[in-house]
Amino acid sequence: MKKNVLNIEITRPSQKLFVMRGIPGAGKSTMAKSLMGEGIIHSTDDLIEATGDYRGFFAKMIESGDFKDLSRMHSKNLSNAIKSMKDGISPVVIDNTNIKANEAKAYVVAALEMGFDDNNIQIHDVGTRNLTAEQLAESNTHGVPLDKIKMMMDSHKSVGPLTVKKIVESKDMYKQSDVLYSCVLLDGQSKGTLLDKLGIWIPKDWTVITHHMTINLGELKDKTDLGKEVTLTVEALGLSDKAMAVRVSGYPSKNEIPHITIAINPDGGKPVMSNQITKWQDIKSFMISGIVTEIKKQ
Numbered sequence: 001m002k003k004n005v006l007n008i009e010i011t012r013p014s015q016k017l018f019v020m021r022g023i024p025g026a027g028k029s030t031m032a033k034s035l036m037g038e039g040i041i042h043s044t045d046d047l048i049e050a051t052g053d054y055r056g057f058f059a060k061m062i063e064s065g066d067f068k069d070l071s072r073m074h075s076k077n078l079s080n081a082i083k084s085m086k087d088g089i090s091p092v093v094i095d096n097t098n099i100k101a102n103e104a105k106a107y108v109v110a111a112l113e114m115g116f117d118d119n120n121i122q123i124h125d126v127g128t129r130n131l132t133a134e135q136l137a138e139s140n141t142h143g144v145p146l147d148k149i150k151m152m153m154d155s156h157k158s159v160g161p162l163t164v165k166k167i168v169e170s171k172d173m174y175k176q177s178d179v180l181y182s183c184v185l186l187d188g189q190s191k192g193t194l195l196d197k198l199g200i201w202i203p204k205d206w207t208v209i210t211h212h213m214t215i216n217l218g219e220l221k222d223k224t225d226l227g228k229e230v231t232l233t234v235e236a237l238g239l240s241d242k243a244m245a246v247r248v249s250g251y252p253s254k255n256e257i258p259h260i261t262i263a264i265n266p267d268g269g270k271p272v273m274s275n276q277i278t279k280w281q282d283i284k285s286f287m288i289s290g291i292v293t294e295i296k297k298q
Contacts, residue, residue, distance in 0.1 A: 011115030025140030
């Protein structure tokens with residue numbers, strides 16, 4: 001039996017996958033609709049539109065610097081497309097910008113692994129449709145700004161035409177990081193200092209944690225300080241029925257109140273519950289230290 005580019009037997013010889021590509025405002029979505037026929041279109045933009053506030057969706061992420069919601073939308077679009085391919089729908093049209101080769105890789109590899117013929121995976125690239133950056137910025141329906149349009153045009157030009165082979169050989173885009181969270185990991189002396197000064201306040205039989213101050217979930221966005229020793233100032237003590245923590249300052253944290261969990265109630269308490277502490281008592285401040293670290297999955 002004939003095999004595709006991944007050396008997988010072609011079991012879906014007539015099913016097609018169309019990958020759209022192009023700069024916003026160039027007519028990519030219009031072409032996608034003309035190609036759909038009896039098939040289906042899957043678009044991350046459509047999923048974001050369904051939230052009811054497309055521009056607000058992006059504005060919120062840009063303001064916070066947290067783009068996890070966009071990653072979730074891309075993952076949802078991919079899952080929806082894979083289901084359509086498994087259900088035998090043809091063609092399945094991926095209406096994303098797909099400027100770089102790896103943006104389309106997960107879709108293409110999924111199709112090939114299902115037994116698609118690579119000759120039936122087509123890249124439909126509208127490029128800029130000979131429009132200027134200013135014209136594209138004015139005509140795109142999602143308000144993509146001029147500077148972003150120019151960046152995409154430069155990237156599109158530098159990447160060049162896409163082929164199935166080029167896409168398959170590109171670096172994975174959606175590979176999950178093995179970093180659980182980034183933190184200031186306390187040294188042994190600082191752990192001892194915290195327990196010496198505050199141990200008397202730990203409720204009886206609670207589980208002692210005294211491990212780190214969370215910087216953010218996942219990898220550090222800026223790895224400049226990775227491995228650096230930093231000093232934290234302990235300023236207040238907080239206690240709820242589930243967790244005990246100290247409020248600290250001295251290094252940025254995504255948590256509303258930067259803190260170190262000291263102990264948790266074994267009856268349902270978890271370190272994350274330190275974020276729910278509302279009662280904080282100022283104490284005489286003292287200094288502790290730790291190393292900026294990324295904590296990886298075991």
